[in-house]
Amino acid sequence: MKRQTQVAVLATLMTATAWGQEVSLYGTTMAQMWKQETPGFDKATYTPATQYLGIDATKLGTERLSLHLFGWGRTDLSDASTLDGSKSGGYLSYGYLQYRFEQANAEIKAGRFSVNQTTGWEQVDGVSARTDLRGGFTVSAFAGKPVLYKTVDPVAQKDYEYQSDLIFGARVGWRSGQAAEVGVSYLQDGSKAAKDLTIPSSTDYTRKQVGADVFLAPASVFQFKGRTVFDIASHPAVAAGVEEPSRVAEHDYTATLKLGQQVTLAGNFAERNFFAYFAGTNLPSLFRQDDKDKFQGHGASLTWNASGAVVVVADYRHMHRETYGDVNRFGGEVRWANGEKTVQWGLGGHSVDATKTLVVDPAAPSHSLSHTEVRAWGMMEKGKFSASLDGILQTYKKDNPYLAGLSSLYEVVGSLGFQATKNFKVSGDLSYGSTPVSKNETRGLLRAEYRFGMASKGGR
Amino acid sequence: MARKTVLQVLGIVLGLGVLMACSLVSPETSFAATHPEGLGAGRPMCSDCHSTDVSKGALKPYAAFDHTPAFVKDHKYQANQDANSCAACHATSFCVDCHGGKVPMKPAIRLGDRPDRDTPHRGDYLTLHKMEGKMDPSSCYTCHGRANNDKCRACHR
Numbered sequence: 291m292k293r294q295t296q297v298a299v300l301a302t303l304m305t306a307t308a309w310g311q312e313v314s315l316y317g318t319t320m321a322q323m324w325k326q327e328t329p330g331f332d333k334a335t336y337t338p339a340t341q342y343l344g345i346d347a348t349k350l351g352t353e354r355l356s357l358h359l360f361g362w363g364r365t366d367l368s369d370a371s372t373l374d375g376s377k378s379g380g381y382l383s384y385g386y387l388q389y390r391f392e393q394a395n396a397e398i399k400a401g402r403f404s405v406n407q408t409t410g411w412e413q414v415d416g417v418s419a420r421t422d423l424r425g426g427f428t429v430s431a432f433a434g435k436p437v438l439y440k441t442v443d444p445v446a447q448k449d450y451e452y453q454s455d456l457i458f459g460a461r462v463g464w465r466s467g468q469a470a471e472v473g474v475s476y477l478q479d480g481s482k483a484a485k486d487l488t489i490p491s492s493t494d495y496t497r498k499q500v501g502a503d504v505f506l507a508p509a510s511v512f513q514f515k516g517r518t519v520f521d522i523a524s525h526p527a528v529a530a531g532v533e534e535p536s537r538v539a540e541h542d543y544t545a546t547l548k549l550g551q552q553v554t555l556a557g558n559f560a561e562r563n564f565f566a567y568f569a570g571t572n573l574p575s576l577f578r579q580d581d582k583d584k585f586q587g588h589g590a591s592l593t594w595n596a597s598g599a600v601v602v603v604a605d606y607r608h609m610h611r612e613t614y615g616d617v618n619r620f621g622g623e624v625r626w627a628n629g630e631k632t633v634q635w636g637l638g639g640h641s642v643d644a645t646k647t648l649v650v651d652p653a654a655p656s657h658s659l660s661h662t663e664v665r666a667w668g669m670m671e672k673g674k675f676s677a678s679l680d681g682i683l684q685t686y687k688k689d690n691p692y693l694a695g696l697s698s699l700y701e702v703v704g705s706l707g708f709q710a711t712k713n714f715k716v717s718g719d720l721s722y723g724s725t726p727v728s729k730n731e732t733r734g735l736l737r738a739e740y741r742f743g744m745a746s747k748g749g750r
Numbered sequence: 751m752a753r754k755t756v757l758q759v760l761g762i763v764l765g766l767g768v769l770m771a772c773s774l775v776s777p778e779t780s781f782a783a784t785h786p787e788g789l790g791a792g793r794p795m796c797s798d799c800h801s802t803d804v805s806k807g808a809l810k811p812y813a814a815f816d817h818t819p820a821f822v823k824d825h826k827y828q829a830n831q832d833a834n835s836c837a838a839c840h841a842t843s844f845c846v847d848c849h850g851g852k853v854p855m856k857p858a859i860r861l862g863d864r865p866d867r868d869t870p871h872r873g874d875y876l877t878l879h880k881m882e883g884k885m886d887p888s889s890c891y892t893c894h895g896r897a898n899n900d901k902c903r904a905c906h907r
Contacts, residue, residue, distance in 0.1 A: 316843070320860070340854050344843045360843045364854045373904045381852045384842055390783060394776040395807055395834050404842075404849065406829050413851045413897070420834075422776040426809070437851060439896065441903040463831065465809040471831055503830060505810065513814060515827045540888075544824050556820040562888040571895045576906035577887065585888050593819055598795075603819050609885050617885045623819070625866075631791040634866055642881070650884060659881045665872065667865035680865035682873035692880050701873045705863035719862040725874040735862060 314743035317343040324733040337367040346743075354392070359385040384413075395428075396421035405432050408459040408475040409501035409519045409539075413437035416457070426465040428473075433458035436479055439572055449487060450572060453495040454480045463503075471505040479570050485526065494579065497570035498523040499539065516543030521566035535565035535582045554593040558607075561586045586610045589619075601625045605640075615648035617659060635668035654691045661686045676707040676717070694726035713741040781807030785839045792866070793817035794839075808832035822868050851897045 320340045327333050344360035363380035370377045386401030399418045404411060407420070407430045416434010423429060436457040440447060457480070463473035480496030503517035519539040528534055542560045549555060564581040571577040589607030596602070604622040611617075621640030627633070644659035662685045669678035685698040693699070701723030709715045719735040800812035808814070808831065815821070815828060815835060829836060829845075836845075848857045848870065857869040870893075871879075883890055894902055 318860075320855075322855075322859075338854075344841075346841060358842055360846055362854055373901055379854070381850075381854075383846045383850050383852075391780060393779055395778075395780045396775065397834070404845070404851070406826070407831075407833065411849055411892075422778065423774045424776055427774075437897075439852060439899065441900045443903055443907065446907075468804045468809055468811050471808075471810070473831065503827070505814075505827065505831060507811060507814065510811060510813065515824075517827075517830070544820070544827070546820060554818060554820065558824075564888070567888055568891060568895065571891070572897075573895065573899045573902055573906065576899075576902055577891055577895050585886050587886065591820060595818070601819065611885065614884055627792055634792070636866070642885070644881075644885070659884060661878070661881060663873070663878075669863075669865055676863070678863055678865050680862075680872075684873060684878065692877055699874045699877060703862050703865075707863055717863045721862070723874065726877055735859070737863065 312348045312743065314346045314741065315344070316741040317341065317739070319738045321736045322733065323735075324731065326728055326731075334369040336369055336371040338364050338371045339367060340364040350387075354390045356388050356390075357386070358388065361385070391421070394422045402437065405459070407461045408477040409499045409517075410477065412457060412459075412477070412479075414457055426467075428463040428465065429460070431458070431460035441573060446493075446575070447572065449484065449491045449493065450495050452487070453482050453484060453491075454570075454572075456481045461501075469507055471503075473501075473503045475501040475503070477501070483523070485524075493574045494523075494525075495570055495572060496523065497521075499569070511548040513546040514543070516541070518542075519567075521569050523569060533582070536563040536584070537566055538563055539566035539569070552595050552597075554595070555590065556593070557588070557590045559588045584612045599626060599628070613648075614650065615644075615656070616646040618643045618646075621663075632671045633668075634670075635666075637666045639664040657687045658690045658692060674709045676705075676709065678705045679703070680705075692726070696724065696726055696729075699724055699726070715739045778806070781805070781834055782838055789839060793822065805832070805835055807835040807838065849893075852900075853898060 318341075320342075321337070322340070323335070323337045325333065325335050340362060341364070342360075342362045344358075346356065346358050348356040350357060359382075361380065361382040364378065366372075366377040372379065382402060384402050384404065386399045386403040388397060388399050390397045397420055400416075402413065402415050403418065404413050405418055406412075414432055414434040414436060416432060418430070418432035420428065420430035434457060436454050438451060438454060440450070457478065459475060459477035461473050461475035463471055465471045477497065477499045483496050484491040484494040498521070499519055500522050501517055501519045504515065506514040518541050521537050521539045538561070540560070540562050542558075544556060544558045546554060546556045562585045564577075564583045564585070565579060568574075568577040568579045568581065571579070587607055587609045589605065591603055591605035594602040602622070602624050606618070606620045609617045609619065619640055619642045621638065623636060623638030625634070625636040639662065641662040642660055644656055647656040647659055650656050650658055663682065665680070665682045667678065667680040670676065679702070681700070681702045683698060683700045686693055688697055690697065701721060703719055703721040705717055705719045707715055707717030715738070717737045717739075719737070721731075721733045721735075723731050725731055794817055796815045796817075797811070797813040803812055804810065805812055805815065808828075810832065815832075821828075847861065853860075856871050856875070858872045861867050861869050879890070
């Protein structure tokens with residue numbers, strides 16, 4: 291969408307909020323500051339100021355019509371903190387009109403919104419609709435122009451806008467009582483494939499995917515859910531003698547079993563074939579679609595929820611990548627909260643064992659992937675005041691080539707807040723840490739959060 | 751003349767299609783747009799109150815939406831099938847904290863005063879991503895494959 295069109299649409303939508311009988315405006319203003327001194331580079335001071343702003347206006351003339359806007363803008367008050375050198379920027383995360391029908395959970399959205407009912411998460415400038423049908427069926431569909439995320443190298447993306455010109459998708463689901471839901475979905479991003487360009491491009495930004503998702507709960511103590519995604523786009527034929535890449539982009543399935551009132555066991559299996567899974571990326575230099583590598587992972591977690599106050603989780607995951615080998619991650623976490631949740635703390639740790647990894651790269655031994663991460667945090671509220679402390683320590687094998695001679699990195703973040711009124715809070719964060727780039731790093735952040743109007747939800 | 755006939759036939763077919771579609775629509779009243787009561791701090795367990803009910807929006811037991819650690823980690827399944835149930839308590843801005851398409855700072859910095867939230871990339875993730883990316887690049891792809899990756903290009907040209 292052209293900038294002038296965006297401004298006109300945004301202005302129209304903003305004006306429309308005046309019709310709302312219930313208007314909520316909420317925002318967060320943030321000011322950050324840090325200094326950076328990297329060998330070989332000039333000293334720099336960064337002071338970006340960021341403004342998040344959202345508006346929810348409901349009952350726009352009719353009870354069921356609402357408007358939702360959210361976006362952010364930032365400006366650098368000293369050196370540019372972005373890689374492209376710009377000192378200001380902004381983005382409309384979403385801005386849509388929504389009409390909810392009285393029956394069938396039906397709704398229509400128009401504007402910029404995100405969809406996740408098909409094979410992935412997408413941002414669209416367009417229209418979407420959904421409804422429940424008789425017999426347990428549901429149907430949803432969307433169409434529009436995909437929101438394009440341009441990277442800092444426009445030359446590499448010269449065909450991006452041309453190829454990724456249209457996005458649409460649909461999902462049909464069927465629910466049986468409370469025991470099952472199955473769905474089939476289709477997603478197409480782009481109508482002009484790279485092979486159809488006048489000067490064919492090696493980069494294909496288009497996608498055609500079919501997904502199948504499932505939820506099964508045959509008993510109250512057991513759930514099985516997941517999805518499989520297939521790549522159905524046409525690709526150039528592979529050379530004779532070369533193995534055809536898998537068209538299965540993803541299998542991802544989780545089973546959950548409740549053992550009594552307090553213990554839950556969950557197991558997961560995932561497989562992703564990079565050739566099919568990376569289709570449509572706008573960063574093909576990193577997520578290479580010609581890569582026929584494959585990832586497989588399986589793991590389990592055991593959760594003990596003791597009387598709501600204490601939650602203990604132990605987890606394990608085995609990861610296998612065909613070209614690199616095997617990695618095991620294991621660890622756990624303890625969380626505690628008092629009844630009013632005014633005092634909470636957590637303690638967790640995970641270790642990654644990469645001793646069975648075959649190869650990393652010529653400059654890095656396989657054990658360079660092994661590391662341990664420990665995290666402890668606490669937060670409390672007393673009256674109008676709140677405080678939190680969060681510390682994280684990452685330790686690596688000695689002589690890890692990625693750490694510039696260090697063997698452990700850490701970061702501590704302390705925060706103090708004051709809830710001046712029910713709808714206005716100020717807080718400040720101070721962080722101190724050590725990284726391979728800045729051996730000692732101190733960052734400051736001031737935050738003001740406010741909310742006006744009659745918001746009935748927000749999830750915070 | 752022929753064009754007029756084609757348009758008439760098309761109009762009749764569309765009209766019949768709309769009528770048929772309307773008769774297929776479920777007559778059930780829609781799920782509540784917002785949760786009728788305010789929820790306290792922390793992760794809610796829906797089944798604490800809705801012990802035996804079935805969510806009208808999702809036709810699933812409310813226990814399927816209990817915000818357990820496993821649910822928080824794998825919430826994509828529910829977001830995929832039951833977005834209207836999520837919307838009863840969460841404004842879209844809550845999702846945008848992480849799923850923003852383009853964000854000015856990593857969620858862990860934005861929510862530095864909320865260590866209880868499971869935000870990605872705490873600590874020095876710039877270093878850690880070199881290892882995580884080798885172990886499982888598909889985990890990066892979910893958020894950075896088609897969005898939020900203008901910083902990636904600085905090195906990954």
